[in-house]
Amino acid sequence: MEVIIQPDAESVARVAADVFTDYARRESATLGLATGSTPLAMYLELIRRHRDEGLSFARCRAFLLDEYVGLPRTHEQSYYRFIRDNFTSHIDIPDDDVHSPDGLADDPTAAGLAYDRAIAEAGGVDVQLLGIGTDGHIGFNEPGSSLRSRTRLKTLHPQTIADNARFFGDDESQVPHHVLTQGxxxxxxxxxxxxxxxxxxxxxAVAATVEGPVSALCPASILQFHQHATVIVDEEAGSGLANADYYRYAFENKPAWQHI
Incomplete structure (x- = not known):
């Protein structure tokens, strides 16, 4: 795992955008997209690069991490709508190449299996963007989620509902309590x-993910098992890292040939 500590949120967005730019410039790439407030600055930077520098996503396709159960794609808080409004409608990726779990499916279990098949048939996701919840969840894999889980129905933790209420007029009763999420x-x-x-x-949550034990109680800690995991944080989010000085030293002395 590579941990990159940046001075502020804007710097986090720029470094993350550099990573996605490298993938977009490939002959083809499958991008895993995340919602929430943290990725927005990165999406804005990628939109700017598309507009001002000619960065193209025409050879890319995308898969979303999750979707609320019961919200149509057209709902202003659906995750498909979020990604379209905040990113994909501003670049040149075809709408038909942006995929999301079917939150309106009569059989959520079957919908989850179908989504995993679609990802596999696309050749897998090349780079998956992730945010992290205050309780350590990624996607909507709440604490206690199986470390080998697949796309499935999940019930949101009350803390996650409270965190997301700001998108629903600060009314927790309006937040859907179930989602389809990649496992x-x-x-x-x-x-x-x-x-x-x-x-x-x-x-x-960052400290538990990077330096704590791998545990279902901190779902994001599964990154410790991954062969290519990158964690980019600002100074505040990295303030609990015991080994922060080494992470800074390693990034500052990274060989020029070694990509993130």
Missing amino acids: LGTISDAGHLLLLATGSGKAD
């Missing part, structure tokens, strides 16, 4: 995991 096993199948975290509120 930790599905996420771990991606070639490269890229986790972003900013702000002091994520410091404990």
Whole structure:
């Protein structure tokens, strides 16, 4: 695992955008996209590079991490709509190449299996963007999730519902309580995991992910088992890391030929 500590959230976004730019420039790439507030700055930077520098995503396809159960794609808080409004409608990736779990499926179990098959048939995800919850969840794999889980129905933790209420007029009763989410096993199948975290509120979760034991109680700790995992945090989110000085030293002395 590579841990990169940046001075602020804007720097986190730029470094993360550099990673996604490298993948977009490949002959083809499958991008794993995440929602939430943390990735927004990276998406804005990628949109700027597309607009001002000609960065193209025309040869890419994308898969979302998760989707609320019961919300149509057109709902303003659906994750498909979020990604379209905040990223994919501003670049040149075809709408038909942006995929999300079917939150309206009559059989969520079958929908989860179908989503995993679709990812496999696409050749797998090359780079998977991840945020992290204050309780250490990634995707919507709440504490206690199986470390080998696949895309499936999950019930949201009350803390996650409270955290997401800001997107629903601060009304927790309006937040869907169920989601279809890629499991930790599905996420771990991606070639490269890229986790972003900013702000002091994520410091404990980041420390548990990077330096704590691998445990279902901190789902993000599964990154410790991945062969290519990158964690990019700002100073506040990295404030709980005991080995922070070494992470800074390693990044500053990274060989020029070695990509993130």
